[in-house]
Amino acid sequence: MTTNKDINSQLIPELRKIEADYHQALMELVGIPSVISEEQEGDFPFGQQIDLALRKTLEICEGLGLRTYYDPKGYYGYAEIGEGEEMVGILGHLDVVPAGSLDEWKTSPFEAVLKDGKMFGRGTQDDKGPTLAALFAVKALMNLGVSFSKRIRFIFGTDEETLWRDMKRYCEIEDIPSMGFTPDSTFPLVYAEKGLLQLHLTGKNDTTLRFQGGHAFNAVPDSARYSGEKRELVEAALKELGYSYELNGEEIVVLGKSVHAQVTEKGINAINRLLIALKKVGFTSKTIEFINEFVQEDPYAVKIFGECEDEASGKLKFNVGKIEVTDEIERLSIDIRIPVTANKDEVVRQLSEAANKYGLAYSEFDFLRSIYIPKDHFLIKTLMGVYQEVTGDLVSEPISSGGATYARAMENFVAFGAVLPDAEKVEHQPNEHVVLEEMFKAMEIYAKAIYKLTR
Numbered sequence: 001m002t003t004n005k006d007i008n009s010q011l012i013p014e015l016r017k018i019e020a021d022y023h024q025a026l027m028e029l030v031g032i033p034s035v036i037s038e039e040q041e042g043d044f045p046f047g048q049q050i051d052l053a054l055r056k057t058l059e060i061c062e063g064l065g066l067r068t069y070y071d072p073k074g075y076y077g078y079a080e081i082g083e084g085e086e087m088v089g090i091l092g093h094l095d096v097v098p099a100g101s102l103d104e105w106k107t108s109p110f111e112a113v114l115k116d117g118k119m120f121g122r123g124t125q126d127d128k129g130p131t132l133a134a135l136f137a138v139k140a141l142m143n144l145g146v147s148f149s150k151r152i153r154f155i156f157g158t159d160e161e162t163l164w165r166d167m168k169r170y171c172e173i174e175d176i177p178s179m180g181f182t183p184d185s186t187f188p189l190v191y192a193e194k195g196l197l198q199l200h201l202t203g204k205n206d207t208t209l210r211f212q213g214g215h216a217f218n219a220v221p222d223s224a225r226y227s228g229e230k231r232e233l234v235e236a237a238l239k240e241l242g243y244s245y246e247l248n249g250e251e252i253v254v255l256g257k258s259v260h261a262q263v264t265e266k267g268i269n270a271i272n273r274l275l276i277a278l279k280k281v282g283f284t285s286k287t288i289e290f291i292n293e294f295v296q297e298d299p300y301a302v303k304i305f306g307e308c309e310d311e312a313s314g315k316l317k318f319n320v321g322k323i324e325v326t327d328e329i330e331r332l333s334i335d336i337r338i339p340v341t342a343n344k345d346e347v348v349r350q351l352s353e354a355a356n357k358y359g360l361a362y363s364e365f366d367f368l369r370s371i372y373i374p375k376d377h378f379l380i381k382t383l384m385g386v387y388q389e390v391t392g393d394l395v396s397e398p399i400s401s402g403g404a405t406y407a408r409a410m411e412n413f414v415a416f417g418a419v420l421p422d423a424e425k426v427e428h429q430p431n432e433h434v435v436l437e438e439m440f441k442a443m444e445i446y447a448k449a450i451y452k453l454t455r
Helices: 002-029 048-064 129-143 167-175 231-241 259-264 270-280 286-294 344-356 378-389 436-453
Strands: 067-070 076-081 087-093 113-115 118-120 151-157 178-180 190-193 196-203 210-212 223-226 245-248 250-253 317-325 329-338 361-368 399-401 414-415 433-435
Touching: 002 118, 002 129, 002 436, 048 129, 076 129, 076 167, 076 433, 087 129, 087 196, 087 436, 113 361, 118 378, 129 286, 129 436, 151 167, 178 361, 178 378, 178 436, 190 414, 196 286, 196 344, 210 223, 210 270, 223 270, 223 433, 231 245, 231 259, 245 414, 250 270, 259 317, 270 286, 270 317, 286 317, 286 344, 329 344, 344 361, 378 436, 399 414, 433 436
Parallel strands: 087 151, 087 178, 178 414, 190 399
Antiparallel strands: 067 076, 076 151, 113 118, 118 433, 196 329, 196 361, 210 317, 223 250, 245 250, 317 329
């Protein structure tokens, strides 16, 4: 029988034996451009490339000795080892975001390249690399003769970067693990994730204004363009306000700073700045009045929600990600990160009341519930204990996040690695990569964590 002492003495040599196999498997997966297809492709709900990545992952699992299952509709797959009623889950995703501008990549995004102790390629950090790291960690335990009295189930998602339709289907028809983690964030672990509310505020356009700005709910817009009336006055107002802008022919481009909506306070919202300037020169509209009275440049929208915050997850975050002012309508697309102990219905009531004052109607686009597991919970204490044992880091604490991981998909799940606290986070960016020695450390952490969770 393999003991904890055996694990401590034999795990690292065993992981070194299979490290090259991990690298090869990751290179093969990175080589599949598993970006969601905007159009239905035959029997593949999210596109043929995502299906190829799912099938390749299940093939890798079978080669490692795990039992596998492929959802007949192609939404997800899973692989298992162990016996028993109780199940520990590891939940990762195989879809990736688009490569973006190829000019910004030093290597081909979908051809894994090993260089200077790193592996470059889309998905290496988010989330193919960490998911496979956890998988090969279990393989090392298998090779050491560990028997599992609980089932370990790797659940492979395919729609994490968009609408989570894979997890909705999984949770409707499959067994749900009693606890687990997603290797899709940072160490030591994320014990609280804010509620994520995305919505539209829409009203009839009764003005001569026509413009658009922003690209996504969850990104602070770094530019907003205006080419309507009173351009010289708008330019003068921007100068007086101290707002950065550029001239592009007859167009004024208000400049901001783009960051993810979970840290909206670190950005500069170009849409808000444009609406403030338009108000200053005498323009009025539903969206202009709403932003100027209730938001201005406040990333917390305190005039609407008051001091909405809690100790576990901090302040409510408010981001105007897009604006459309067309012949028919004015529409703001807004992303709100709600503290874990706050009431979503109250947040909606407060926002609707403010919006209705100016004829803007609330409509929900998407909502992901918050998660919060107390720090004294068995899962948190176990994972933190393993992380501290392996790294010697007794300073880092469990963190809260405004981001959204698959940990929200099931009860008693947290985000656990694989990026070390001081390591570079490069997911979604050009030249995405992992440092191979750091990923090896993550494999050691995952192996010991899974061993302890299955005792």
